[in-house]
Amino acid sequence: MDAVTPLGRFWQEFRESHVALAALAVVAAIVLLALAAPLIAPQNPYDLTQLVLMDARRPPGHVNARGFTYWLGSDAQGRDVLSAILYGLRISMQVGLIAGAIAFSLGATLGAFAAYWGGRVEMVIMRFVDLQLSFPAILLALVLAAVLGQGKWQLIAALVAAQYAYFARTTHGAASSERAKDYVAAALSTPLPARTVVLRHILPNCLPPLIVVATVQVANSIALEATLSFLGLGLPVTEPSLGMLIANGFQYLLSGRYWISIYPGVALIVLIVAINLVGDQVRDQLNPRLKR
Amino acid sequence: MSGFILQRLMQAAVVMLIISALVFTGVYAIGNPIDVLISPDATQQIREQTIRAYGLDQPLWKQYADFLGRLARGDFGRSFIFNMPVLELILSRLPATLELTLVAVIGATAIGVPLGMYAGYRPDSAVAKLIMAISVLGFSVPTFWIGLVLIYAFAVTLGWLPAGGRGPTVVLFGIEWSVLTLEGWKHLFLPALNLSLFKFALMVRLARAGTREVMLTDTVKFARAVGESEGVILRRHVLRLIAIPIVTVFGLEFGSTLAFAVVTETIFSWPGVGKLIIDSISVLDRPVMVAYLMLVAFLFIIINFLVDIAYAALDPRLRVGRT
Numbered sequence: 001m002d003a004v005t006p007l008g009r010f011w012q013e014f015r016e017s018h019v020a021l022a023a024l025a026v027v028a029a030i031v032l033l034a035l036a037a038p039l040i041a042p043q044n045p046y047d048l049t050q051l052v053l054m055d056a057r058r059p060p061g062h063v064n065a066r067g068f069t070y071w072l073g074s075d076a077q078g079r080d081v082l083s084a085i086l087y088g089l090r091i092s093m094q095v096g097l098i099a100g101a102i103a104f105s106l107g108a109t110l111g112a113f114a115a116y117w118g119g120r121v122e123m124v125i126m127r128f129v130d131l132q133l134s135f136p137a138i139l140l141a142l143v144l145a146a147v148l149g150q151g152k153w154q155l156i157a158a159l160v161a162a163q164y165a166y167f168a169r170t171t172h173g174a175a176s177s178e179r180a181k182d183y184v185a186a187a188l189s190t191p192l193p194a195r196t197v198v199l200r201h202i203l204p205n206c207l208p209p210l211i212v213v214a215t216v217q218v219a220n221s222i223a224l225e226a227t228l229s230f231l232g233l234g235l236p237v238t239e240p241s242l243g244m245l246i247a248n249g250f251q252y253l254l255s256g257r258y259w260i261s262i263y264p265g266v267a268l269i270v271l272i273v274a275i276n277l278v279g280d281q282v283r284d285q286l287n288p289r290l291k292r
Numbered sequence: 293m294s295g296f297i298l299q300r301l302m303q304a305a306v307v308m309l310i311i312s313a314l315v316f317t318g319v320y321a322i323g324n325p326i327d328v329l330i331s332p333d334a335t336q337q338i339r340e341q342t343i344r345a346y347g348l349d350q351p352l353w354k355q356y357a358d359f360l361g362r363l364a365r366g367d368f369g370r371s372f373i374f375n376m377p378v379l380e381l382i383l384s385r386l387p388a389t390l391e392l393t394l395v396a397v398i399g400a401t402a403i404g405v406p407l408g409m410y411a412g413y414r415p416d417s418a419v420a421k422l423i424m425a426i427s428v429l430g431f432s433v434p435t436f437w438i439g440l441v442l443i444y445a446f447a448v449t450l451g452w453l454p455a456g457g458r459g460p461t462v463v464l465f466g467i468e469w470s471v472l473t474l475e476g477w478k479h480l481f482l483p484a485l486n487l488s489l490f491k492f493a494l495m496v497r498l499a500r501a502g503t504r505e506v507m508l509t510d511t512v513k514f515a516r517a518v519g520e521s522e523g524v525i526l527r528r529h530v531l532r533l534i535a536i537p538i539v540t541v542f543g544l545e546f547g548s549t550l551a552f553a554v555v556t557e558t559i560f561s562w563p564g565v566g567k568l569i570i571d572s573i574s575v576l577d578r579p580v581m582v583a584y585l586m587l588v589a590f591l592f593i594i595i596n597f598l599v600d601i602a603y604a605a606l607d608p609r610l611r612v613g614r615t
Contacts, residue, residue, distance in 0.1 A: 131307060131310075134544070134592055134596050135551075135588075135589075135592055136547070136548035136551040136552065138551055138552060138554070138555070139548075139551040139554070139588065142554065142569075142573070143318065143581075143585060144318075146573040146581070147318050219432065223432075223434045226434055226436075226437075227434050227435070227436055227555060230434075230436045230555075231436075231554075231555065231558060231570060232574060233573065243434075246436070246437060246440065250440065250559075253440055253443065253444055253448065254443070254447075254448060254455060255448075256448055256449075258444050258448075261440055262440070262441070262444070265437040265440065265441070268434065268437065269429075269432065269433050269434075269437065272432045272433070272434070273428060273429065273432040273433070276428060276431065276432045277428065280428070
């Protein structure tokens with residue numbers, strides 16, 4: 001047996017769940033597809049010279065005069081839906097990951113320092129976080145996206161503001177119990193600055209619950225971005241994420257041209273469900289109450 | 293208890309004040325309200341008149357104080373677009389949203405809790421796995437996309453139900469209702485189903501997790517030892533023990549469902565508050581945005597306040613600890 005490290009043991013347990021393993025494979029495949037989109041997409045959907053307006057709104061499987069097959073149909077501008085999805089995945093994942101990473105670092109730092117300082121600072125920070133958590137993230141993101149205006153970074157700011165509190169709450173909980181442990185007292189008795197103790201000693205020990213929150217929140221921020229883009233408050237038209245592709249097809253859905261909206265949605269859902277399934281398995285494995 | 297309530301009330305007031313400051317700066321101070329109020333080709337004189345009329349020449353703290361004063365009197369200003377008092381506008385749209393939300397949340401709980409309990413009671417059965425798979429979908433799939441699929445399936449392809457709108461309503465106690473007529477239900481069904489799926493998934497998970505934990509406790513062992521049937525154990529003991537988190541979530545989720553209604557209402561053209569706010573955001577109708585945010589904040593604070601009180605009433609430890 002080579003599974004001696006905790007990570008090795010974790011992986012071995014993870015492998016036992018076929019569903020989670022398949023989900024992980026799907027996530028990996030989608031990441032690869034998104035990364036390789038410019039290489040593998042049949043068409044560059046945003047190169048206007050490649051679009052044929054005559055081929056607008058063709059059903060899936062349509063072959064045009066040049067012999068080009070629209071496997072998933074084409075949209076109102078004659079864009080190949082499959083290619084648009086591949087490019088859309090890229091943008092959706094990019095936004096989701098960047099927002100997730102910033103929310104993670106911001107929330108974890110805030111939560112850990114709140115637990116470390118204690119007293120009034122802790123009370124003020126955590127009260128604010130609790131207050132924010134009592135409001136639905138979508139409402140917060142909606143308002144911020146509306147106030148900040150359109151743009152990738154504005155959207156990311158809105159997503160971060162809506163999500164950092166989950167990380168702060170989780171880290172604070174874990175860090176508070178770490179704070180009372182002997183190794184922290186030992187680290188504090190050395191002349192190490194507080195920053196080092198918090199970031200190097202306390203924070204790494206808070207990682208397990210944070211990883212669970214992180215998987216869920218990346219999935220959530222992808223869904224949230226799609227929702228905002230669908231409502232017209234998300235990314236600008238120049239960066240069409242999956243949400244915007246779905247929004248663009250909405251009006252054609254009512255006349256029965258389902259493929260413009262439905263296929264980008266399927267891609268979005270496969271991605272989100274796969275991430276959530278991986279997250280579920282990780283959470284079950286890290287939950288001490290379900291340990292056999 | 294009264295001391296606890298008083299303390300919570302004061303906290304709620306402080307929170308409301310903070311939120312009003314945030315909303316004020318967010319909606320009024322960011323961007324230039326003058327550009328929205330005055331057409332670009334207005335003369336300098338009209339510009340100055342309007343600025344003075346809206347108090348925009350005053351220092352920011354004074355503007356904020358005036359804003360608070362108006363709020364305290366229930367004056368949220370007039371909508372730029374509808375040209376009517378904002379409060380009236382929102383109140384006229386509120387029943388549609390409340391009806392939709394109530395139907396969705398009650399439906400989700402009534403169906404989700406029993407299914408979740410079953411999934412927790414027999415976690416390895418095929419039915420339990422199916423229930424959990426549906427709940428994963430309900431959790432993961434964005435509400436707006438489910439809405440599209442529902443419209444495509446039931447309205448476009450099958451033609452059974454309307455694709456949007458509220459349809460005819462019946463007035464009872466001065467409020468318009470959809471639930472009183474068959475036609476109303478036809479319009480209500482798809483949006484309510486759409487809105488309830490997330491809550492349904494949540495209820496299933498809560499009930500399942502609770503049941504799984506409670507089934508392992510001594511309570512259940514003793515109940516079995518005295519020979520109670522499994523059905524009685526589930527209904528009499530397990531349901532009661534998992535009820536507290538479910539009731540809490542029911543309360544809290546009612547508020548967030550109101551927020552989620554924004555998405556559902558937009559898709560189904562449901563004439564509620566959510567659609568109003570999206571329309572207002574897209575045309576920058578600031579008074580409506582401010583009033584909506586303040587009302588939602590107020591609603592959430594009331595819900596949290598009630599949940600706190602309910603907790604204190606249920607769990608004496610909280611009362612001792614916090615007063």
